[in-house]
Amino acid sequence: MIKSSSDKKYEAVIGLETHCQLNTSSKIFCTCSTKFSSSPNTNICPICLGYPGVLPVLNKEVLSSAVKLGLALKAKIANYSKFDRKQYFYPDLPKNYQISQYDFPIVEGGTLEIELTDKNNQETIYKNIGITRLHMEEDAGKLIHSGSAQLTGSNYSLIDFNRTGIPLLEIVSEPDLRTGQEAAEYAQELRRLVRYLKISDGNMQEGSLRCDVNISVRLLGQIEYGTKVEIKNMNSFSAIQKAIEYEINRQTHLLDNNETIFQETRLWDESSQETISMRKKAGASDYRYFPEPDLPPIEILSDQLEFWKKELPELPAYKRRRYQDIFGLSSYDARILSDDREIAEYFEETVSNGADVKLVANWITQEIAAYLNNEKLAITEIALRPKHLEELVLLIEKKVISGKIAKEILPTLLKEGGSPQDIVNKNGLTQISSEETIIKIINEVIEENPLEVDKYKAGKKKLKGFFVGQVMKKSEGRADPKLTNQLIEKKLNE
Numbered sequence: 001m002i003k004s005s006s007d008k009k010y011e012a013v014i015g016l017e018t019h020c021q022l023n024t025s026s027k028i029f030c031t032c033s034t035k036f037s038s039s040p041n042t043n044i045c046p047i048c049l050g051y052p053g054v055l056p057v058l059n060k061e062v063l064s065s066a067v068k069l070g071l072a073l074k075a076k077i078a079n080y081s082k083f084d085r086k087q088y089f090y091p092d093l094p095k096n097y098q099i100s101q102y103d104f105p106i107v108e109g110g111t112l113e114i115e116l117t118d119k120n121n122q123e124t125i126y127k128n129i130g131i132t133r134l135h136m137e138e139d140a141g142k143l144i145h146s147g148s149a150q151l152t153g154s155n156y157s158l159i160d161f162n163r164t165g166i167p168l169l170e171i172v173s174e175p176d177l178r179t180g181q182e183a184a185e186y187a188q189e190l191r192r193l194v195r196y197l198k199i200s201d202g203n204m205q206e207g208s209l210r211c212d213v214n215i216s217v218r219l220l221g222q223i224e225y226g227t228k229v230e231i232k233n234m235n236s237f238s239a240i241q242k243a244i245e246y247e248i249n250r251q252t253h254l255l256d257n258n259e260t261i262f263q264e265t266r267l268w269d270e271s272s273q274e275t276i277s278m279r280k281k282a283g284a285s286d287y288r289y290f291p292e293p294d295l296p297p298i299e300i301l302s303d304q305l306e307f308w309k310k311e312l313p314e315l316p317a318y319k320r321r322r323y324q325d326i327f328g329l330s331s332y333d334a335r336i337l338s339d340d341r342e343i344a345e346y347f348e349e350t351v352s353n354g355a356d357v358k359l360v361a362n363w364i365t366q367e368i369a370a371y372l373n374n375e376k377l378a379i380t381e382i383a384l385r386p387k388h389l390e391e392l393v394l395l396i397e398k399k400v401i402s403g404k405i406a407k408e409i410l411p412t413l414l415k416e417g418g419s420p421q422d423i424v425n426k427n428g429l430t431q432i433s434s435e436e437t438i439i440k441i442i443n444e445v446i447e448e449n450p451l452e453v454d455k456y457k458a459g460k461k462k463l464k465g466f467f468v469g470q471v472m473k474k475s476e477g478r479a480d481p482k483l484t485n486q487l488i489e490k491k492l493n494e
Helices: 060-072 180-196 237-256 302-310 316-325 331-338 341-351 357-375 386-397 403-416 420-427 435-448 450-457 461-474 481-492
Strands: 010-021 084-087 097-100 111-117 124-138 142-146 156-160 167-173 209-219 229-234 264-269 274-280
Touching: 010 180, 010 237, 060 124, 060 167, 060 180, 060 302, 097 124, 111 180, 111 316, 111 331, 124 180, 180 209, 180 237, 180 316, 209 237, 229 237, 229 274, 237 264, 237 274, 316 331, 316 341, 331 341, 331 357, 341 357, 341 386, 357 386, 357 403, 386 403, 386 420, 403 420, 435 450, 435 461, 435 481, 450 461, 450 481, 461 481
Parallel strands: 229 264
Antiparallel strands: 010 167, 010 209, 084 097, 111 124, 124 167, 142 156, 209 229, 264 274
């Protein structure tokens, strides 16, 4: 890692260009499938390959997704927009141009609020990041490079055109970000949005969300921007943060030594944990944009715009604040519960009939979350329904069962579903709350452990936990824990 030794104070200026792959069933301008991991070069046709004489037709779901995301970003939806041809020549671009949007994008302006946690005092800091524009475009193909020389006698590359024509939304932020942490949080919040809107799965590892970082460094207080460097195709949030931190150090090191920062495109090398020069940065003039002649301009009627507005769900930022203000949850719990739309809906349905909010939150963020993670499942795929989680929590609240018993029957509920009350009744798992019964068990434990009793009376008060454990063991976890603690302390101190 390059370290700058200068006493000068620098400021990084960072903007993100994010490509979001939409989850439509067909491509942006043709009916070819968008299914991921299909056999190479099977989801292709003359339109997405750009054969002479073919005519593209805009997928209406792509337009709907673009407008909804624009509305979620509080942006201006253009009454008039058009498509353009972006000229560049590369092996994975069969037409030798990309259909995109240039001077009249579908969305302009907007803002995205991010939350940052100050690790020193755990204060939550809110920051608004401006959105410059959002536009629709088609994806290129995929190059697969190989170092094998067994067949050809040299290195070679393979091309898969399945991804050609996959619909993309490109979201360009204002240069309002200042640190790698802010950039990573911005990308995560953007992913939450597209998932809430159900327009993309946002899986970075599959390329559904790809980020290009633009970064420059300047002296603190300086108005002019420094020389901009682009880092291409970040495929994880940690990579975004680490690449930016490295690049800040690299650029400040060059400035400290009066060396030149070149405007260029760089790549993040995960193995060496550094950015590597790829090529000089191209400008808009290099792409020779001109209006796409085969697609008509787009005009959005006010009635259609109102219809899309009504289809928007409650967005994650509003949901987080509501969970804190209405339910009294901590910012951490609110963030975990609202991170995924299905989990948020599961939580809200569970507490809708009066179940204790904090208990429900704990069960979802701890035991259930651990199960989902281990089994690699979504919450919609488990058999435990919200009404039965509510029933389980109420059984604990009413002291019908203990938390220990609840945890023991949870795996069955997650896999098979059903009523917790029925399982408890069938297996005789109701909590023992009778003082007489618990005292009888305590007496048995004391008689069986005279040495531990003597040690406790001699001052080793921590042995109380040992006796509680023995009582719980004898009662098969059914003894009321709070009452057991009280009765054991009273008995041992007699």
